[in-house]
Amino acid sequence: MEVAEVSNFLAETTPFDQLDAGQLTSLASNISVYYCQNGETVQLSTERLMIVRTGIFALYSDQQTLLTKLEQGDFYGYQLLLTGLNDNDNLVCEEDGLVYWLAADAFHQLRYQYKNIDIFFQRLFSRRLHQYKDQQQNSRFTLKVSDIVQARKIAIGAAQSVQQAAALMTQKRVSSLLVEQDEKLIGIITDRDLRSRVLAAGLAADTPVQQVMTAKPHTIDKHAYLFEAVQLMSRHNVHHLPVLDKQQSYSMLTATDIIRSQQDHPVYLIGEIHRQMSVDGLEHCASQISSLAITMGKQQVPAHEAGHIITTITDALTQRLIALAQIELGPPPCVFSWLAFGSQGRMDQSLNADQDNALLLEKEPVAEIGVYFAALADFVCQGLARCGIILCPGNIMASNSALRLSLKGWSGQFAKWVSTPTPEALLKSSIFFDLRVIEGSRGLFNALQQDILAKTSDNPLFLYHLAQTTLQRSAPLSFLRNFILEHDGKQKKGLDLKKRGISLITDIVRVYALSAGISEINTRQRLVQLANAGVLDNKDTQNLSDAFDVLAQLRWDKHQHDLIQGHDVSNLLDPNVLSGLQRHQLKDSLTVINDAQSSLKQRFCRDL
């Protein structure tokens, strides 16, 4: 007899979601349901699997450090069931909830019957071990040999001729070969060997490879760290290392591979960008951004640093495009500043950012000045688009003539937004308040920024409207602290980390920064200055900063995941893919946003 509520829940819970209705019914019949109260320690008296139905549970190690938090759909007790060993950990209920207890027999039978379910719990178990070990370890130098070489074994038999070896190298476009005898690696031969040991020595084309190869070469295991390979190469002064996988030839690692793997280092890439003489060249450089992003991900570069690096690259591309435009169009007829707004301005650009830029000119854009900068802007914006930074859908770009203004023009524009703010106008214009100079005159830019800050600080009407605009969107958390998910155009369900998270914090912080006349525009920096200036207290700024980091990190991880999977980079995250702790942090961060919005309302939307 089935209780529909229970089997429906199981049907939506990984890994049981692969069972059919009949199997779910029999699974449900092996369950007992228990109500757990806040503060209660969950008793694992007998061997059985706990499935969290509702509530929150905190798992502590035997040293009482928090390992993770369990929520709906999470499991506990599998370690004892799988290994027969107790971890002496401690599960404490933090929010009243229901747990399902699945009898041990039923659990084992399920694992026996369904390989996938068995694998699921084995993985869960090994991930848990992993959690214990390197929860806090931050290893930046963890690039492994297998990360940069592919399984590409190009080998030749020891008895074959040097001519055949040369032919194979030419055909496969490689500079070295593995030499094998009876499926065993016995040496390597390189194009340099062919030159110095064959041609220079005047040997015949049918000389066997065995005679000229380097026997017993140094080798490296596929799972070794890359720096170990570098060390081995420099110590023995070799440029080729056969890569082994379980003692079998797997591939060849060359010095060139290593250099190439370092080429997507940002410093290298930025240097390259400034050497390019054509938009084609820049486009090629920009095509390496995604592999750079993946490398940064592997090296566990934190999201805010990665955002900074990506912004720096966009800056470099912009600067180089401006230089190339000047080569084509001749020197500019007057002093100018190229401005960036939004995420590029704030230096927290992500991989799917669009362009937000404009021109600030020393003189009015009339006659030939107007014509020149129209051409320059068009060149740069189209160039950036070719480099993968898409054209702004809202047309906030220097190529739009409304955004090529003199200091007087811009000052007037900002005056209009500030003195007669309307919600619609502010919604569109709020990103203009996060501006930074990318190229050109800094003095011109400073004059504009001082002018803006003088207008915004101590201007309650403007701040009221800006705060109102900020409050129009809320964090996607329901009354009972569940996530509110939305659909994107492709009907994928998830939570928009940017629109419903990061941007909300950016918006809140902007209101405070403008109110206090703070010229900093990076969100984290703004928070630091707000705390220093005493505008916000330390706890609030710390909370906002932490929430911002959590959200930015989740988005960065999501982008990484999308890149590796070959998908379009998207901000929509399915909370179900997160670990218990991450889900908890996400909820906490969204709660911080809700609280900060209430304070903002209190502060700026009261007296009018």
Next chain:
Amino acid sequence: MLSWLANRTTPLSHIVQEFNQSAAPGGAVRAADCPFLVIDLELTGLNAKQDHIVSVGWVPVRQYEVVLNDARHYLVHSPVGVGQSAIYHGLHDKDFTGARDLTEVLTELLQAYAGYVFVAHHCQLDLRFLEVACQRIFGKAAKFSFIDTLNIELYRLHKQGIVMKQDALRLHHCLTRHKLPQSGQHHALADAYSCALLLLSQLKHSHPDITLADLQLQSR
């Protein structure tokens, strides 16, 4: 579970007699040590003398755990059509293929759950129908010991000084208040299960040593 089949030779009234003889736990027993059977009936109407039981669902609670392995749901042959009551429980005459005789169902209930404290949400109705049915079928009145989650809830809310809106004591409103998952309503087993969850939450929010007598007092 089909032990009643083996005992078919016993006179019917003995089934009730044995049930009545198994001592239900005394009032001093801690609720935590007490076995509960949460039961729900779907009916053709509200008059125990005229109307009929359409379906029965139950699930036991032992050591504060709802044991789904012993959950049961039976459709019951009704001497007359379900008629208008279908609008509540959603069961139509055509659904009753595979239904049981009430005799079979009650025999299993009485034999398997002697010594249990019965639980229902708004229990008077269920109790009256069960008593009438036992009298008719077995010729003898069964003595059920019942506690009522509705009255316990009423007691709790009174004690907290909460002003109740109309309908606040309906099962699904109680579930919302206790942040428990909602089930489909008017299905005997689904409702019995929901009621069992409500009982657990009520027990957990009471004194840990609450006795059966306390619960019976709150149930009045």
